[in-house]
Amino acid sequence: MRGPVPPKPYHHGDLRRAILDAGEAELSEKGVIGFSLRHVATRVGVSHTAPAHHFGDTAGLLDALAERGFLRLIDCMQARQDRTAEAPYEQLIATGQGYLDFALSNSAMFRLLFGSREPPKDGSDLQAAALGAFLHLAKAVGALRGCDPMQHPQERILVLACWTRAHGLADLILSGYIDLPDGEQERDAFFRQMLEADVTPAGMAHP
Template structure:
């Protein structure tokens, strides 16, 4: 009697799993995790779904990241690295005075948020990541440090030693984060139609908004 191999047989399962070179599986799982996050959000996020999307065994994500929280934490840490890259791209194209550099990191913040809405919400609005994780804490602190350093250069006081300067840091962060969130939610679209404007015009509008508290 000929036995037909089904998808549930061990041999078929091994055949259907993708093979990765050493060091490639982690990035592949992170890519699959981001795709899963974008399509289904955090509430239904699971290691099993990520493994299926990546084409690997169900145990592979747990082996690399421990649990779903560990995987989402690693993904959020990568998000901060991307945020920093978006800000640095804007800084490189901006004038070197402190005000222009502050506006540049604000524009980079909005760039990142609008290009990566699911990741943006995971980083800032979700309790899923472990914020005590070393990699997460390092990446998020580096991103925050860019704002702290520029505010210090602008006002001439160390925000960690001067309450008024730290208020400036928090106010700047609150403004740009709130603006990014309003754009993502579509609330600003009805008022200003940013998606219908050329990028340069959108940048000019956002710059004007961010400059308002600085100019007063």
């Protein structure tokens, strides 16, 4: 009589990617505070030590997810630019709209990227991805202003102003302080109005 058949070892073509995918699902459901490396392993169907082998610990996996998030943010900004007129001003507005697209479609990831976690370590892949997202916006500002804003303090301020406007709007929407209009076109029109809003006092010209 044959004895019990031992379980077959688990095989996965790309375990690292599978863990990242499961980690993103865990993050979307439970946020950073409820994030569990063990639960991620359960989602994939591997031992609890498997994620640690690839990412070290929970912080390591969250860093890898954040890197993925910054790269996706770049993709969202670029996607908007790709379907927008080539005029520099339109391209800059498109980066802001793409930023909002990312935040509203990836709310848990957005919170991970800009939450209270420690800044990326110098020389890390996460730092490179975060810098890449910032420089993507800076490039759009530079195309409009005709210079490299990273070499001119006043132009760098404009990059930061564009970033904070898009980011603040996204954060307020996700926090429930701003309701979006119904319909995709209406929403896009609202985004544009907010990104373009001028607070120059009446009767004063732009500097």
